[in-house]
Amino acid sequence: MHSVSSSETPWLKIMTHLRPVKEPDQPRPWQEVDRYLRHNDFLNLRKKEIVYKEWLKDVLEPVLQKIEDEMGSQSIEEMQKRKQEQLSQYLNYCNKKGYVFLDYFDPSEYDPFSQKTCTDCWKNESHQSPQ
Template sequence: MGSVNSSEGPWLQRFANGKPVRKPKRQQPWKAAPDQSRDIIASVQCILDRENFVREVDRYLRHSDFLDLRNTELLYKKYLEDVSEPFMQKIKDQMDSQSREEVQKRLQEQFSQYLNYSTKKGYVFLDDYDPSEYDPFFRRRAQTAGR
């Protein structure tokens, strides 16, 4: 038997009843007891299940965003086909049906009416005008009445 400072190592602390008392061995993680290994495996499986769930939720959200974007694209395409393009075609047809001279004449007429009214009154405000003297919405009302 050796002393505490002998080459047997630090685990030998003292002698009790003539036998050395040793520190309990630390269990090495790769040599876990069967109960502990089952607990570890269950914990790891739980973590993996959560990660898989998060992956699936992320995948679902990306797919949902893609479907929303696609739906928006289809709605825009339908709007273009059903509303915007026919409307633009009607405007183009209306513009093509009038000659440049007619448009110029109508604009000069409206401008002269405006100038006469503003010279007579001294001011022109849309919220304060007399439709019998000057109606800035005359063309708009005439067009809507013809429909």
């Protein structure tokens, strides 16, 4: 066994009585920056939420209301009649053409607006081009 010399004793006493360094009361600069960034992220998210709520109230709800009003104004008989007319137009086109494929079409024959019906509801002052 090794004996502890008297010259080592003061060093051991100092090492055994060391206390951890106390954290300062002032927050560190990066903690402040982190806190600021988290708060900024929260505020940006809140702004997006407010903009979405305003858009929902000012844009989406009126459009959905117009769609519901238009759909509610049509009777079931009118919808069935329109559906039957569109089906007969499609069948007549298929019989005349001989084949219809979605992946191949002739641009000279293709008219995407051939099935449009009742566009009078969209013809009001707010949707017309200025003259």
